[in-house]
Amino acid sequence: MFGNRGLTSILSGKCNGRSIHDHLMNGRITISGTDENNKPFQRIVMIKNGEVWDNKLQHDGEIVHHIVYGAFESKQGEKGREIVHFKKGSGTGRHGKARRHEEIFGMKGVCHSWYKNGRLVRQKFIYDNKKTAYDYNAFRKTCTIKDNAGKILYEITGVLNGRMNAYLGGHSVFHKSMTDWFCDAHPFVVKKNGVIIYAGQIKNQQRVGKWVENGKIFFYERGVAIPKKLYETPPDKFDPLKILQLSNAQLRMALMAKISPEKIVEIGTVIHKDREMRLYDIPKYEVRILRVQCPTTKSYYFLKVPKDSQKCEQARQWTFHVGTDFQKPIKFAIET
């Protein structure tokens, strides 16, 4: 409803398809009504110089969520970088402090969140009995989560995923399921009673390295789960031909990446090159291998193409059914 740079529009669900578009530079907007659960609510939004700097949601007169936009000042302390000052009303919509009443692990409390450049830099949850559930500082990347009796529930290491949460309500990260607690690109660990129950890392949207899920250990290479023995096998012990003979293209890609894509020239020769593509011939192998690059992940895939393939693009077009279902080479409007 509200853009992070001031009020841009109010889209009503019950206005016969009409919408109200308006621009407000300075002032206050109050919206009162009932939500989808028939609960009375009031939303109060303050605008300064065309930017929302205060956004409050009340249910039955009680503040459920309140976010104040502003700028943070931080400094390097003994325990790492810390926020020392918050100047409200000077924000751009990407910096702010939020307060929300909610429940985590079945216990009610208030979640306080600090956002800088849209990233969660600190989050603190205080139960209704005034006990602290956790105090997460993104500069330190570790914290302990306790219940409202002070008993440790989890010990975590990693960068919590609070992206966009500044605009969507200042929810506790632990309000979500465990698989959504962390930012993908950084390694993370969750311990319960001193035992790792969930750990891993994602690169290019693909799981990599050792993962622990529900206490079980898995090994990933470029997003593909592989047996521990394969994961721990030194790259020089792999036979490239055996990898290329695998039926699964994703596994072929993952294992060739592990041993280095260049290893293929030890068993075959390059017949043709075309940009990132390579066409290989491997003696005594009944197909040729076309190396192509995924436009999104940049991973190299090794596709099996007919033995009589001569050019990379011709072989690539063959994989798109050119020659059987299509007469002319295919030009894609979009390739991802």
Next chain:
Amino acid sequence: MIIYEKAYRQGEILFFKVKKLPPSFTYNAKPVPSGVIREGEKEGHEHKVEGGSAQLSLFGEGDTGTLKVEEAATITHPEHKNVKLPKGEYVVKVQKEATGKHTHSSVKD
């Protein structure tokens, strides 16, 4: 032969926008209400049709099918960027690989 207007690709899944679906493609095609074109090797790594009122049907080994897009649809996959398909009828195919026995199989992802 299939005559198409525009082609789109997300990984090994190919979409060909056609003026009219070939009659052979409408026989034995089973509707797929979930919109999942192909389950990935990894759990949750599926190519999926989302949004709009798109109707997906697949037949054979599930490597060929049709997609009717009423408004606009988005093809999603966790490792690939989304592909937006405009309104229209599409032939869906999977990239193929050689087996070396004068046959081919679909790329298994």
